[in-house]
Amino acid sequence: MSAIIHGAGAATALTTFHSKKLVARSRTNLPGRSKRCIVASGSDDGSKSFGSSSSLSLRHSHKLIPNNAVATKVDTSATTGHELLLFEALQEGLEEEMDRDPHVCVMGEDVGHYGGSYKVTKGLADKFGDLRVLDTPICENAFTGMGIGAAMTGLRPVIEGMNMGFLLLAFNQISNNCGMLHYTSGGQFTIPVVIRGPGGVGRQLGAEHSQRLESYFQSIPGIQMVACSTPYNAKGLMKAAIRSENPVILFEHVLLYNLKEKIPDEEYICNLEEAEMVRPGEHITILTYSRMRYHVMQAAKILVNKGYDPEVIDIRSLKPFDLYTIGNSVKKTHRVLIVEECMRTGGIGASLTAAINENFHDYLDAPVMCLSSQDVPTPYAGTLEEWTVVQPAQIVTAVEQLCQ
Amino acid sequence: MALSRLSLRSTTFLKPSSLRRHVTTDTTPITIETAAPFTSHQCDPPSRSVETSSAEILSFFRDMARMRRMEIAADSLYKSKLIRGFCHLYDGQEALAVGMEAAITKKDAIITSYRDHCTFLGRGGELVDAFSELMGRMRGCSNGKGGSMHFYKKDACFYGGHGIVGAQIPLGCGLAFAQKYSKEENVSFVLYGDGAANQGQLFEALNIAALWDLPAILVCENNHYGMGTATWRSAKSPAYFKRGDYVPGLKVDGMDVLAVKQACKFAKEHALKNGPIILEMDTYRYHGHSMSDPGSTYRTRDEVSGVRQVRDPIERARKLLLSHDIATEKELKDMEKEVRKEVDDAVAQAKESPVPEASELFTNMYVKDCGVESFGADRKELKVTLA
Numbered sequence: 001m002s003a004i005i006h007g008a009g010a011a012t013a014l015t016t017f018h019s020k021k022l023v024a025r026s027r028t029n030l031p032g033r034s035k036r037c038i039v040a041s042g043s044d045d046g047s048k049s050f051g052s053s054s055s056l057s058l059r060h061s062h063k064l065i066p067n068n069a070v071a072t073k074v075d076t077s078a079t080t081g082h083e084l085l086l087f088e089a090l091q092e093g094l095e096e097e098m099d100r101d102p103h104v105c106v107m108g109e110d111v112g113h114y115g116g117s118y119k120v121t122k123g124l125a126d127k128f129g130d131l132r133v134l135d136t137p138i139c140e141n142a143f144t145g146m147g148i149g150a151a152m153t154g155l156r157p158v159i160e161g162m163n164m165g166f167l168l169l170a171f172n173q174i175s176n177n178c179g180m181l182h183y184t185s186g187g188q189f190t191i192p193v194v195i196r197g198p199g200g201v202g203r204q205l206g207a208e209h210s211q212r213l214e215s216y217f218q219s220i221p222g223i224q225m226v227a228c229s230t231p232y233n234a235k236g237l238m239k240a241a242i243r244s245e246n247p248v249i250l251f252e253h254v255l256l257y258n259l260k261e262k263i264p265d266e267e268y269i270c271n272l273e274e275a276e277m278v279r280p281g282e283h284i285t286i287l288t289y290s291r292m293r294y295h296v297m298q299a300a301k302i303l304v305n306k307g308y309d310p311e312v313i314d315i316r317s318l319k320p321f322d323l324y325t326i327g328n329s330v331k332k333t334h335r336v337l338i339v340e341e342c343m344r345t346g347g348i349g350a351s352l353t354a355a356i357n358e359n360f361h362d363y364l365d366a367p368v369m370c371l372s373s374q375d376v377p378t379p380y381a382g383t384l385e386e387w388t389v390v391q392p393a394q395i396v397t398a399v400e401q402l403c404q
Numbered sequence: 405m406a407l408s409r410l411s412l413r414s415t416t417f418l419k420p421s422s423l424r425r426h427v428t429t430d431t432t433p434i435t436i437e438t439a440a441p442f443t444s445h446q447c448d449p450p451s452r453s454v455e456t457s458s459a460e461i462l463s464f465f466r467d468m469a470r471m472r473r474m475e476i477a478a479d480s481l482y483k484s485k486l487i488r489g490f491c492h493l494y495d496g497q498e499a500l501a502v503g504m505e506a507a508i509t510k511k512d513a514i515i516t517s518y519r520d521h522c523t524f525l526g527r528g529g530e531l532v533d534a535f536s537e538l539m540g541r542m543r544g545c546s547n548g549k550g551g552s553m554h555f556y557k558k559d560a561c562f563y564g565g566h567g568i569v570g571a572q573i574p575l576g577c578g579l580a581f582a583q584k585y586s587k588e589e590n591v592s593f594v595l596y597g598d599g600a601a602n603q604g605q606l607f608e609a610l611n612i613a614a615l616w617d618l619p620a621i622l623v624c625e626n627n628h629y630g631m632g633t634a635t636w637r638s639a640k641s642p643a644y645f646k647r648g649d650y651v652p653g654l655k656v657d658g659m660d661v662l663a664v665k666q667a668c669k670f671a672k673e674h675a676l677k678n679g680p681i682i683l684e685m686d687t688y689r690y691h692g693h694s695m696s697d698p699g700s701t702y703r704t705r706d707e708v709s710g711v712r713q714v715r716d717p718i719e720r721a722r723k724l725l726l727s728h729d730i731a732t733e734k735e736l737k738d739m740e741k742e743v744r745k746e747v748d749d750a751v752a753q754a755k756e757s758p759v760p761e762a763s764e765l766f767t768n769m770y771v772k773d774c775g776v777e778s779f780g781a782d783r784k785e786l787k788v789t790l791a
Binding site for chain 1: 515549564567571578616
């Protein structure tokens with residue numbers, strides 16, 4: 001699916017993705033074709049399913065396909081595929097991989113009999129048994145370490161942190177053992193773990209349960225980080241992460257678990273290192289990921305009405321950055337706005353700003369602007385919490401400012 | 405004692421030397437009593453009678469001598485600045501590595517901390533690979549990228565080699581979990597020190613191991629000092645074998661290679677049937693914590709030399725071999741000379757080994773898979789391809 005969207009002038013530098021039943025195989029060059037991008041207008045409240053979409057570019061033919069958050073091949077998606085919520089998509093991906101490979105196991109708190117605190121592992125314990133879906137006691141350091149130790153021998157554990165913030169207790173294991181063992185052993189051991197869990201600012205969950213760990217983990221050498229944002233890429237990234245021989249941290253968002261979308265029936269995988277073109281445009285590149293994607297799309301609706309044509313890219317891969325897609329976009333639009341949920345200091349946006357400035361400085365007409373959360377612990381009060389996170393109105397203002 | 409010595413000498417005059425050499429391959433079982441009894445917690449201790457053979461004891465002597473020589477050589481290499489960074493030496497504790505190997509197979513997993521040179525050797529590692537790694541050369545077991553604290557040998561199920569105190573304990577329980585998952589009848593030996601015994605992750609991992617019946621054997625190498633802090637200053641309860649509470653434990657004289665062998669054999673049988681067990685090995689290190697630590701500020705030289713005189717594992721093996729007529733003093737001296745030459749040759753060979761190439765900086769970062777090449781944060785720069 002994403003391959004079609006990526007068609008904006010991309011000659012592949014990547015080798016094609018060798019998945020067996022991939023729906024869309026290679027990046028195709030589609031400069032002239034009309035790209036049908038249907039993006040749902042995101043509502044702030046992730047618990048509602050998405051309403052009808054609107055066409056966002058004058059060049060596209062107007063097509064109303066309800067409940068799609070991401071562009072799809074118009075002719076097939078309306079008839080085939082099945083609709084599900086994001087956490088169900090994650091579960092489907094996980095279940096398919098566990099069926100496919102007996103080495104895949106899940107460990108975490110309350111993942112087994114309870115079904116997972118966000119229901120991602122619901123039903124798996126009954127199907128696969130206690131040895132493959134393991135309820136651990138509350139000791140993140142130990143069970144993350146155990147997952148890594150098991151991975152050294154060839155098992156493929158999926159380690160769940162009930163909330164990403166709890167994984168701070170396992171930071172030593174993730175940094176020193178997970179990230180570095182492949183290197184320090186001279187390539188003898190691979191650590192094919194997936195560390196996943198919900199993070200991000202939720203609904204008044206308080207400071208300690210609203211953390212964005214992508215900024216803390218991004219420096220660790222040897223790991224890959226991805227953030228999912230739609231049911232489609234959630235399932236695809238989960239599967240790819242499990243199949244990858246490298247340690248992958250999959251960031252989910254607490255508020256996105258109930259997004260609904262129709263995804264293909266056939267098996268597919270998303271490329272771990274590829275960004276997703278959500279909405280092609282000409283005037284400005286907006287880079288975002290996870291929940292902020294929906295804030296950006298809300299702002300995009302307003303911007304389009306005002307006459308702007310933003311290009312929205314969901315970077316998806318937080319480490320390494322898909323500088324290829326991003327670079328091509330910057331070359332086209334010459335203006336970049338980064339919208340993220342990390343804090344300003346040392347966040348993903350900060351690294352991305354540096355990377356873009358270093359590599360694409362010549363193509364920029366304006367300085368890279370980065371909208372991030374405030375550098376404060378997330379307060380409990382609802383109004384204050386709203387102000388810590390970037391809101392669509394701020395995005396609109398920023399675009400107007402940049403495009404002057 | 406003197407009489408037996410005399411008889412030994414007299415027999416050498418009677419028997420030609422070629423006949424004498426047959427003893428080194430003699431595998432007829434002998435039973436020897438360990439010097440000290442085992443102390444147990446929540447289980448019945450194994451018997452003090454250890455089944456062994458002449459050939460085995462001789463191999464113990466040889467292996468321990470080789471390990472001792474290697475550590476001494478590493479000491480002088482460090483002082484001549486060929487080894488840099490941290491270097492934690494194991495001399496004094498050789499009986500542990502050797503005795504453990506005698507009780508298990510290469511399919512059983514061992515994971516330990518940064519004091520891993522001798523454990524690596526015990527797992528079948530080559531001296532050249534060890535010295536090369538210490539000196540940061542390509543020939544090293546981790547291609548020179550790990551260093552002293554990161555020796556690994558995958559084909560012998562030796563999982564390292566870890567720098568952070570105690571972090572290897574959850575990893576080791578993970579190894580045990582994988583062994584249980586694959587239903588092979590193997591166990592994991594998770595080695596840690598008296599300093600690491602106070603880490604929370606030990607108890608977390610122990611809880612899970614006991615809960616899930618994992619075949620994990622936690623071995624506390626109690627050399628009585630956590631760097632500069634003696635055990636009585638760091639642990640309220642220095643009876644480390646009892647700290648598992650619901651997990652059975654065994655206290656072993658870690659300087660007696662036969663006792664170590666017996667304990668490990670017992671532990672393996674136990675772990676396969678009943679889940680985790682803790683072994684506390686009472687041992688001692690002659691060097692300081694690392695080469696940067698003189699080892700004399702927190703203990704007296706008399707203490708160190710006292711232990712060396714009374715409890716040294718190699719001397720004990722030598723006494724055993726002499727008293728049981730398995731070898732003569734001269735043969736043992738010759739063996740030590742051979743070992744010394746082996747080590748010197750390995751050092752020379754390692755010194756010849758080249759340093760890693762610049763491109764090696766970026767290898768083994770990511771594994772290439774799914775047809776995707778990982779370029780790192782800067783994808784535009786194609787000249788660096790992370791393999």
